[in-house]
Amino acid sequence: MPPTPQKKNLFLCLDAFGTLFTPTKPIPITYAEAALKHGIAINTPEPATQVSSSFKSAFKRLSSEHPNYGRATGMGAEKWWAKVIKETFTPFLDPNQTFPKYLVPELLHTYSSRKGYTLYPDVLPFFHMIRHMKTHRVRHGASHGLWPWDKTIVGVITNSDDRVPRILSSLGVNMGPWHHPVIRASGPKDREYDIDFTVLSYDVGVEKPDQRIFAAAEEMLDRKLKDASMASGEDIRAEEFEKIYVGDDIHKDVFGAQDAGWSSVLLQRDAGTQGGQGYGLKMENKGEETGEGGETIRENRLVRQVGSLLDLCAWPRQVSERREVPPVRYVYIKEEVPEHRSPGQKKGGSRSPK
Template identity: 45%
Template sequence: MPTQRHLLLCFDAFGTLFTPKRPIPQQYGDVARSLGLSGFTDDQVHSSFRAAFKAEAKKNPTFGKANGMDPTTWWTNIIHNTFHPLTNPDNNNNNTSLPPDLAPKLLHRFASEEGYNLAPGTIPLLQTLRAIPPAPIDKLAIGIITNSDDRVPGILTSLGLRVSPLVYSGDNSSTVPNPEEEYDIDFTVLSYDVGHEKPDRRIFDAAEELLISLPIAQGTEAGEWQKVYVGDEYGKDVVGAGAAGWGAVLLGEDAAEIHDDVLRISEGHGGDLLEVLHAGQAVSVKDFTVLAQSLGLPTSQSEP
């Protein structure tokens, strides 16, 4: 079994804990059409969005952090640059053709449950982890590490999770959690605040820094904790976590896309996941039910 008796378990956000209710281009198109825009298909929105996102990320990396830009401005640029070519192809720089409510409505939608669904099994998994930590774990901390901006804690809260206000800031200025409050998520690390994105190990180092600030971790060092990361992308999540010295769990159903260095764990697998990860083996699970089983947790609890 692993030598560490404390576990830091962190999750990716988008694509792991929550997913869009409907394809993002469809939601973008629906909001735009509700405001009177027309003459484009969802496929055209998809292509234009991808081009706008790529251009904005290159010009203003890490959601604008590198150039002192706030995420609202960053996303507003993408929204405008998605629809300018579709509604005014002869003059892409003409802002007057877009309804003033377009960006605010889309920003609001994708900052809450209006735009997303919580991944099945999330709440039972987190609540069971709190009630019955995997053997032989004595101390457990649960966090979020995500390539995203400051909307993530609000999205998770709107989806029914109890999210601590502790967010990595780099200068110890984050809101202090209420010691009497019970949280599903102990802290959040956002690439915007760190200034670096997965697979850069500095975003994982930021999580270790926050870990040691938690009351449950007082008197311990980061090296005494087994660190495990769960995400849905091989390159960013599995490779990034492994390079940072973390165990990696890839969440997904398509076995054809599983790399050779990732062990696929099926339903009914025994509860030795922490031992497998401690040995340096990255694993893949289909969903949170299989993850719970592989941690040795009971899975009979139904989704609230």
């Protein structure tokens, strides 16, 4: 779907895992280290490899028997993950060895908070930039040239269970209280959030690239705007917003959003660096290859691609000038953490969940 530059408002949605945050270290390594700490010895040259294989088997079986992280059968995500963890490590128990009591709680805590994940270094600077642009508009009554939209609403659309808002909050992202399908009218009206609301496959019941999860986000936008209109008396409509989705998966994120009628951007951080540096907004032909049941599907589409979230500042210029923006390199400057900031809030970082 071609962009519509006449629109003055932006509905920007982001993927979570691999786009905003990433694991602090490879998950199989953390699992293997936790097992050893709790008395499970994995006597192989590469214990993380064995743990990874066992984890994949457990994950596949539980996903088949209790889909959508257990939500489909009423199990719920926490019990579902507990069963995955137990099935992962049970094959490594010695005869007559009981399963360690605290292994499951430790891993559940690790992968529900900043203990297991880290933000990419461009994330907080990007949200800081958007907040600055919003403040500029309020004070001066006009949008900023770098970020020309009059209104910006930010959401997260992710294939995940209900841990994502907690993880992002623990990493210092200012999360709004709304999530699909709930709009909490009692939430603070005058408070600005980094992320206004979240849409989880766990709640919607389908995963990207299914168009219904993008439709759920559109529903959230519409309900939030109606709520805001009732409070302010200003008539704000969802069709006045350009919808852009940003993610790191070409099929689920980029093509999925395009098929749902959104503009989309592929976030492909520089190889060999933890966070990647910006290089402007590029347009390339991207191919998709998906193998299912022996079939291979090949498709080429024109894809906008960035190396950093901050590169999205080039979007309006590219749209207005109808050309590729010259490469730009961004350098992330680590800021000192103010004393009043909570322990979970920090600048910089980089990595994501499971």
